[in-house]
Amino acid sequence: MVELLTAPESLPFSAALALMLMLAVLQIIGLGNLLGGEADVDVDVDGEVGVDAGLLSLIGLGRLPFLMWLMLLLAVFGVIGLAGQQFLAALTGHPWSAWFAGPVAGLASLPVTGAIARPLGRIIPQDETTAIDVTALVGRQAEIVIGTAVQGSPARAKVTDRFGQVHHVMVEPDEADQRFEQGDRILLVRREGELFKAIGRGDRYLPRLDG
Numbered sequence: 001m002v003e004l005l006t007a008p009e010s011l012p013f014s015a016a017l018a019l020m021l022m023l024a025v026l027q028i029i030g031l032g033n034l035l036g037g038e039a040d041v042d043v044d045v046d047g048e049v050g051v052d053a054g055l056l057s058l059i060g061l062g063r064l065p066f067l068m069w070l071m072l073l074l075a076v077f078g079v080i081g082l083a084g085q086q087f088l089a090a091l092t093g094h095p096w097s098a099w100f101a102g103p104v105a106g107l108a109s110l111p112v113t114g115a116i117a118r119p120l121g122r123i124i125p126q127d128e129t130t131a132i133d134v135t136a137l138v139g140r141q142a143e144i145v146i147g148t149a150v151q152g153s154p155a156r157a158k159v160t161d162r163f164g165q166v167h168h169v170m171v172e173p174d175e176a177d178q179r180f181e182q183g184d185r186i187l188l189v190r191r192e193g194e195l196f197k198a199i200g201r202g203d204r205y206l207p208r209l210d211g
Helices: 002-006 008-028 051-058 066-092 098-123
Strands: 141-146 155-160 166-173 185-192 195-200
Touching (some): 002 008, 008 066, 066 098
Parallel strands (some): 166 195
Antiparallel strands (some): 155 166, 185 195
8 A cells, every 4th residue: 555655656646635634634723724714615506507607516616615625625536546546557557657647537536526525515514605794703602612712823613694504713812811712602803814803701700500
């Protein structure tokens, strides 16, 4: 297996899988949004669909958060490429050149990615949706789900819009002396670029009354 991954003919596919794993790690630790994971992709598949929109729908772009879609594409490309090279080596005795196998695997991976992204999009909440302007999330309550937020070091929070759609956004305190930890409920007060500023609700330290 190691020989297959490190062979020159397999390097594009090995690199794709390595990049996918790196993006997955960044997403898990909450840095994915800072690399574009909150990108908006506007694809109208319910109304009049043009050639470009139809193509984007075919490959699944817009069905998932962009960073998740990219990781899926890299994974499919890597798996198809490595499996294809291994099959060719067993069939003919040698794999194709990476310069030829790469584009072929890339074309094959696009519709496969779309076929996987469409059902996934129905069960995985998107980070952002074109149904609303994300600025409309200002004034809504959110909950820290990953990390600890201090000024200069944001954490990931989830917030539900007026349509019930869950969004995951990067948040840091609006005041320097505040600190938000996982499970804290906060109020989004403004947006600066890809970051939301928030204040504490003030109920973190209130005792709970068990009725």
